[in-house]
Amino acid sequence: MARLGILHETRYSYARPVGFGAHRLLIRPRDSHAIRIVEASLQTSLPGQTRWTYDAVGNCVCWFTPQGEAESLTITSRLIIDRYPAPLTSLPIDDPHTISPIVYSREDRAVLNPFITPATDDDDRVLLRWLRQQMERPDEPAIDFLLRMNATIHDSFAYKARPEAGTQTPAQTIASGEGTCRDFAWLMVEALRRLGYAAVFATGYIYSGPASALRGAGATHAWCEVFLPGLGWTEFDPTNGLAESPDLILVAHTRTPNEAKPISGTILDDPGEAHLDVKVEVRLLDTLEAAA
Incomplete structure (x- = not known):
């Protein structure tokens, strides 16, 4: 078993302030026999309503609707997970x-x-x-x-x-x-x-x-x-x-x-020039670091 820390940060920036519609977030790993979520947090640069649900095939989805107008929007997901190995096994060839x-x-x-x-x-x-x-x-x-x-x-x-x-x-x-x-x-x-x-x-x-x-x-x-x-x-x-x-x-x-887009959503105004920056870090944690 490996304990991993995951940082996923997405930043949208615009030439002028814009309003925001609903955003669909696919950022939380699927709990399974191979993955166990130990800690999870979601931070956003703007306040807004969040609602967690599952889609038709069992993916965990967060719906986030930012409030107000801004020239940027940052969404940061931090996770600590336990990842268990699941080696590939052979199928019986007589079947x-x-x-x-x-x-x-x-x-x-x-x-x-x-x-x-x-x-x-x-x-x-x-x-x-x-x-x-x-x-x-x-x-x-x-x-x-x-x-x-x-x-x-x-x-x-x-x-x-x-x-x-x-x-x-x-x-x-x-x-x-x-x-x-x-x-x-x-x-x-x-x-x-x-x-x-x-x-x-x-x-x-x-x-x-x-x-x-x-x-x-x-x-x-x-x-x-x-x-x-x-x-x-x-x-x-x-x-x-x-x-x-x-x-x-x-x-x-x-x-x-x-x-399968990690983040998708709408803006309500003409943003002018727009930029997207994504940062993902996955690192191995030891027990003391994970508990800190």
Whole structure:
């Protein structure tokens, strides 16, 4: 078990004072067998009403409506969590439901259908052609295939940070040969859906120690989750080639990247020139520091 401290600070600044509408915050990790929240605090530069709820897929959502007008808005989340390792285990290969193509029970499929249906078009068959290149063995066990695809994206595409908002389509990522963590996660999600897997876009944080070369530290991170019979939702991070890594800290999983924005909201006036600054720190805490 590792105890981690997480700081997530978002600052919006505008050329003139503006009013604010409701803001949707996806910043609190999902409590699970792998993550336990020890302490959590939320600070905002403006007063306002906050309301916590859960969305349709169980993500913890905070609705915050700032009061008054201001030239800036800062939202700061501080967390202390315990992260328990969850090593990836093999599925029994004598069960025909565990090899490609994946087969879900009728009960599971009724819930998983929205996450099996692709959310993007592939009119020029760019994604389909790339996907066919990955299908080396039609009877390959699902875990082996998923690990291989995860490694292929990590090894074959160049990582390039992009401060602009938005996610590339899978075809754009394949054509350019490069992308961010959200682009690689979305490529894997949409590719797997075309093979009948239930897959979601996962977002959260990543712990990168002083000697680590993990990509995505210092900002929110994105990866892919796949539902496997007997294992449930299983994490694959094609940006770093990780699977079920304790370095991944899940905040939310959604059907599309657009639904996974950490903070989204409205302003009520013309802001003129606007700037966004985001700071994310994830650090290992010892017992004394965590208790201080």
